[in-house]
Amino acid sequence: MKEWAIQLSNITKVYKGKKAVDGLSLNVEKGSVVALLGPNGAGKTTTVSMILGLIQPTSGSVKLLGGDPKDRSVRDRIGAMLQDVSVIDNLTVAETIDLFRHYYKTPLPLEQLLQISGLTNERSKMASTLSGGQQRRLGFAMAVAGDPEVLFLDEPTVGMDVTSRQLFWDTVKAMAGRGRTIVLTTHYLEEADQVADRIVVINDGKLAADGTPSQIKATTIGRTITFTAGSTVTNDHLYEIPGVTDAEWNGRRVRLYSNDTDRLIAELITRGVEMKDIEIQSGGLEEAFRSLVSSAKEDQ
Ligand SMILES: Nc1ncnc2c1ncn2[C@@H]1O[C@H](COP(=O)(O)OP(=O)(O)OP(=O)(O)O)[C@@H](O)[C@H]1O
Numbered sequence: 001m002k003e004w005a006i007q008l009s010n011i012t013k014v015y016k017g018k019k020a021v022d023g024l025s026l027n028v029e030k031g032s033v034v035a036l037l038g039p040n041g042a043g044k045t046t047t048v049s050m051i052l053g054l055i056q057p058t059s060g061s062v063k064l065l066g067g068d069p070k071d072r073s074v075r076d077r078i079g080a081m082l083q084d085v086s087v088i089d090n091l092t093v094a095e096t097i098d099l100f101r102h103y104y105k106t107p108l109p110l111e112q113l114l115q116i117s118g119l120t121n122e123r124s125k126m127a128s129t130l131s132g133g134q135q136r137r138l139g140f141a142m143a144v145a146g147d148p149e150v151l152f153l154d155e156p157t158v159g160m161d162v163t164s165r166q167l168f169w170d171t172v173k174a175m176a177g178r179g180r181t182i183v184l185t186t187h188y189l190e191e192a193d194q195v196a197d198r199i200v201v202i203n204d205g206k207l208a209a210d211g212t213p214s215q216i217k218a219t220t221i222g223r224t225i226t227f228t229a230g231s232t233v234t235n236d237h238l239y240e241i242p243g244v245t246d247a248e249w250n251g252r253r254v255r256l257y258s259n260d261t262d263r264l265i266a267e268l269i270t271r272g273v274e275m276k277d278i279e280i281q282s283g284g285l286e287e288a289f290r291s292l293v294s295s296a297k298e299d300q
Contacts (some may be wrong), residue, residue, distance in 0.1 A: 003030040005150050005181040011060030013046050020046045033182045038119040038202035044185040077081035081147030085139035087127040094123040098142045104146030115140035116171045132159040201292050209292045220278035223261040224281045229254045230274025
């Protein structure tokens with residue numbers, strides 16, 4: 001039988017009459033790495049905050065490790081790295097991490113936490129003097145101090161350089177390898193593709209897609225047609241063509257997104273759209289994601 005780390009049943013959060021999260025149901029199996037993807041304002045942070053018990057759903061129920069997220073017995077077993085890391089004044093990096101270690105019954109050793117967050121050389125610095133990227137890494141050390149069973153990472157790599165990112169994802173993968181459940185939100189789709197074994201796409205507070213990275217890519221053909229447009233072609237003109245989900249301009253070079261590029265190319269030719277140097281690309285995750293989000297909008 002599956003063991004659930006997270007069970008969300010029809011959760012909704014209403015802010016000033018507007019639904020930030022709208023009837024979301026989702027179960028996350030223990031030991032999985034789940035990426036929540038969605039455009040700005042989709043409801044990812046609100047969802048994570050409800051799972052953590054930081055805000056109360058307007059309706060619906062949340063279970064974390066089978067219990068109430070606000071219970072001390074549950075909170076002892078989870079870790080969270082949220083978007084704003086607030087550091088305590090007048091404490092060094094090592095003292096800050098040590099303070100967090102003492103909240104937990106079975107913390108990881110201080111040296112290991114300094115090493116996995118790449119902060120060994122900064123251990124004696126005042127935490128408040130760290131750069132933005134270093135503060136994110138300190139936030140990570142604080143989140144994993146208790147060796148949590150479930151770890152939440154809300155846009156964790158924002159502001160991190162390439163080397164830090166690599167160390168960060170290696171550490172996250174190692175934690176997953178030890179059976180930890182990881183829920184992350186990110187705008188970097190390639191990262192989600194590499195690290196997650198399940199991707200949940202949220203749009204306008206609702207579930208837009210749910211599957212493995214390869215299923216997400218396969219559920220939508222998500223292809224693009226790129227061409228150099230003649231002077232008669234306008235943006236409005238392109239959006240009138242059936243099957244165009246998005247158009248991106250770079251000078252006179254246009255990229256059209258569509259779920260059915262075969263039909264679209266026929267339409268473009270039938271309508272006599274002036275095109276040169278035509279290329280058709282098969283979709284990566286980025287295109288799949290755009291296509292899912294735009295088709296969810298059309299359904300409303
Ligand atoms: N405290 C609040 N009061 C009012 N509206 C809020 C509040 N928090 C979030 N919202 C609104 O709820 C919606 C969802 O926001 P949320 O922060 O969950 O999105 P997100 O997917 O995390 O976005 P981002 O990728 O930009 O972080 C947005 O329209 C936002 O403006």
